[in-house]
Amino acid sequence: MYADKAITGTSVRPREDFQRLIEDCMDGKIDMIITKSIPRFARNTLDTLRYVRLLREKNVAIYFEVEKINTLVDGEFLMTILSSVAQQEVENTSAYVKKGLKMKMKRGELVGFSRCFGYDRDKETGELKIVESEAETVRHIFDRYLQGAGGTVIARELNEEGILTYNHCQWTCSIILNIIKNEKYMGDMLQGKTYTVDPISKRRLPNNGEEDKFYVEGHHEPIVSRKVFDKAQELRISRNVKRAKTSTESNRVRIRRQYAFSCMLQCYFCGSNLSKRTWHSSSKYSKVIWQCVKSAKKGKRFCPESKAIPEAVIEKAFVESYKILCENNQDILEDLLDKIEVILKDEKIEKEVKQIEGRIKRTKTKRNKLADGYLDGIIPQERLRNYFLQSLRL
DSSP states (O other): OOOOTTOOSSOSTTOHHHHHHHHHHHTTSOSEEEESOHHHHOSOHHHHHHHHHHHHHTTOEEEETTTTEETTTSOSHHHHHHHHHHHHHHHHHHHHHHHHHHHHHHTTOOOSOOOBTTEEEOTTTOOEEEOHHHHHHHHHHHHHHHTTOOHHHHHHHHHHTTOOOTTSOOOOHHHHHHHHHOGGGGTOEEEOSEEESOTTTOOEEEOSSSSOOEEETTOSOOSSOHHHHHHHHHHHHHHHHHHSOOSSGGGOOOOOOSSTTTTTOBOTTTOOBEEEEEETTTSTTOEEEEEEHHHHHHOGGGSTTOOOEEHHHHHHHHHHHHHHHHTTOHHHHHHHHHHHHHIIIIIHHHHHHHHHHHHHHHHHHHHHHHHHHHHTTSSOHHHHHHHHHHHHHO
16 A cells, blocks of 8 residues: 555655655566556646556556556556646646635735744734744844944854854845845735746746735734834845946945945946955965956956056055145044044944943843743753853853
């Protein structure tokens, strides 16, 4: 007896017992397969004909009781028609199910929720509920992003602090940006982001207008305010616009820069930005240079005249230029000193304070969680003791 229970017949790949049956037939252990009907064997016309022909070459018969067809005696014509009918029935059922799901989406009901960092689905009510320990990290991500940190920087900071995603993986830039873009964190919900191409292949693709989408405002409790979320989207879009080539200096989008000369240097020959790179970074011949982005990414033929410029040369040229500018201009020098004082006093200290406060808050949450686990008998006393001792050493 070979039986795949509660597994779709539209594809043979997930059907372990079906695969075992075919292997036993190929090994010569079976000379006839008896099955109730064609849809029980497979609901995919292509798979049905493929395995019927494969087994016929090994002189293995398949007998379908309802249709009274023996594949070694009868031809393929009737079987092809009946298997096509079985496949059509699957496609019709899929269409009905898809229509029902769309009606649920239209009513604002949650359909097909996959685990989302910061949220979980209540098993009783079916609604989204906030996971507070994860929500603190989500708020921290939005705060750091609005402070000017990029996805890579935020991911590195979280990994250094030992914070993992809900499936215990390391953070990456793409995961951070997906959180920033996800409307669920401001309490809204967009459904229909992807769609299934067909019920046979079950291939899912991003929905770029092929199917309907459904947007519901105020669907659940937000983790961040709508104002914070909108500001994050404005900053994200402005960064994307900046990465796309802008034609003139006046059209530049101002964003926070990672390096001193970021967004300030342009290629003389093609007008593209210069990006910072390191040659021979793993050797003693390491050298920091600035290079034309178009030449570096697309190839030398797109900007054949460009050359890599050592950062030391740029720094020296900047210092010399500023000396000439400030030689007989006391106002410029005073303005520079005022700006340096403001930056050192306000921005740097404020950022450090916010980072430390965030770490303290997350540490307190983790300690409370461990204490609750100990009181509930989930976490042993030795583990709790080791954690507090480690915290005291830090």
